[in-house]
Amino acid sequence: MMLRSASAQIFRQAVRCMNTDTSLILERSINRVQLLGRVGQDPVMRQVEGRNPVTIFSVATNEMWRSGEGEVSSTGDVSQKTTWHRVSVFKPGLRDVAYQYVKKGSRILVEGKLDYGEYVDKNQVRRQATTIIADNIIFLSDNVRDKI
Template sequence: MLRSASVQIFRQLVRHRSTDANLILERSINRVQLLGRVGQDPVMRQVEGRNPVTIFSLATNEMWRSGDGETSSTGDVSQKTTWHRVSVFKPGLRDVAYHYVKKGSRILVEGKLDYGEYVDKNQVRRQATTIIADNIVFLSDNIRDRT
């Protein structure tokens, strides 16, 4: 009897210590910076019982030259465009993005990556990657603004 009682106490102690270990929080980083052009005018959506969100797409480009190295002026230039979905939940930033971000604008978006799932209109489960914006910097590339 004494042995079974000590085994039970030991199990509770181990269980207690393992739950305490789960409470230790480690620092981690989930940060993204994207510099590119807006692909569509933002839309604002609101799902029942949730705060509204402003959504737009952002294109980033990667360019490289094929040939005898990066410093060579010979070879073909190739480009890859990557499209990113940006969601803005922050109340003040959400409204600014909705009113001032326009298709073709050059902007810098800072935020974090978010992965999720949704069911499309054909009832197929899909995965989505979204940038949750914390900050948007509006950049001008208008020739009149450079002089």
């Protein structure tokens, strides 16, 4: 039974591919990010003329490792690298909650997608920007959870 349904599914996909223009076929792909860290600064809300407002803040994540022989019980020095991530929230309800409750130092989990873009800075220099477009924020700091 399972083999028959799998064969039928493959046949339907093959027929669908033969009957459609190949330029219209879209492959499934995933652009998903999860960040667990601390907020670097209180959020700001910006609005570019003709566009919806956006709440922007940064999140720091830390990576730690021990230099030495690589053994768990190694007595080598512990090193840490902090990476800062720019988070933008466009989703209307979430945007407002983030602006009101995200605070510097809060521990949060951000889920969303990566976005790469360009902008021109105040000195007319073209810059690259990497942003996490958030579609979910989970507050992990006790004092924030109690307020929501």
